[in-house]
């Protein structure tokens with residue numbers, strides 16, 4: 001069968017909504033359209049019930065002990081901002097030191113820098129050549145003023161999976177809160193907030209075949225309750241932490257999308273890992289001067305990040321116009337700056353600019369990977385020539 005072009009290999013940026021998710025959302029647009037806060041009639045009750053079921057499913061998907069630990073937001077960016085800015089403002093005057101890894105998403109790094117502008121002190125933790133945070137470095141950076149440590153569960157450029165459980169243990173011992181941005185982890189690898197010991201966890205639906213515009217922040221209930229100052233003030237929704245009418249269809253879709261990912265987690269992870277390895281074998285077998293960025297062992301199943309020595313990745317993208325890929329060298333805001341993640345690994349600006357990120361996902365198969373690999377090899381040879 002002929003390949004269907006273009007081929008989408010950018011599943012870290014976003015994913016298509018699964019048709020089963022679209023079906024689950026369908027009734028909540030125009031039939032059961034009620035406001036989940038309308039307590040006086042059946043439209044409101046139905047919406048409220050749908051939200052309650054979704055909240056329960058999401059809580060159980062990440063191992064939370066209580067559905068009320070899930071607060072709905074507009075996405076991971078908002079969850080990260082609410083977690084860090086909300087916490088910092090609530091704790092102002094008590095603890096004023098923040099720690100984040102150098103390879104965090106801008107939603108975390110820029111929120112921390114914003115707080116630094118408000119007088120908080122900030123430690124940026126380096127990573128090793130594989131992109132891993134050393135738990136001992138976290139321990140060394142903690143002071144009795146440290147409020148929170150933020151380390152992402154899975155990196156969006158190089159797929160590195162951090163030793164979250166170990167870092168959490170260290171934070172607990174020192175009575176410091178721990179936040180993780182799990183946008184790339186939930187639905188891809190097992191996530192368990194209890195086992196890991198995280199206090200705050202950010203996630204969203206559009207990275208896991210759910211709709212855009214919906215996310216959640218997990219806020220641990222026990223040990224004592226974590227106070228967050230809201231970013232949005234209004235009707236007091238979500239326990240007063242995040243005001244605004246709940247987008248019921250998106251919430252229902254979010255929960256269904258997570259449920260579908262979890263039902264197939266191990267098999268899909270094995271399939272994506274095999275596709276990733278096949279792609280790497282094919283590229284590294286045919287080309288000199290290629291390097292895999294990030295840890296080979298501790299990595300998201302569908303992620304590959306490759307530097308092609310002597311080749312500008314932007315030119316590769318132009319040569320591969322039938323393939324949706326992203327360069328490791330463009331930062332999330334599209335500023336054209338070389339990737340802060342690749343530079344944190346110790347890569348030079350030139351090498352960072354020669355890197356491509358492959359985000360392999362549900363729709364990709366072996367035939368597509370083989371075709372893309374062949375096109376890439378041709379393009380690299382031509383550009384080097």
Ligand SMILES: Cc1ncc(COP(=O)(O)O)c(C=O)c1O
Pocket residue numbers: 012013074075076077078105107152154155156181182183184204215332
């Ligand atoms: C790790 C990580 N954090 C945060 C975000 C921002 O997420 P959202 O689009 O849900 O605001 C992304 C998306 O690129 C991401 O990969």
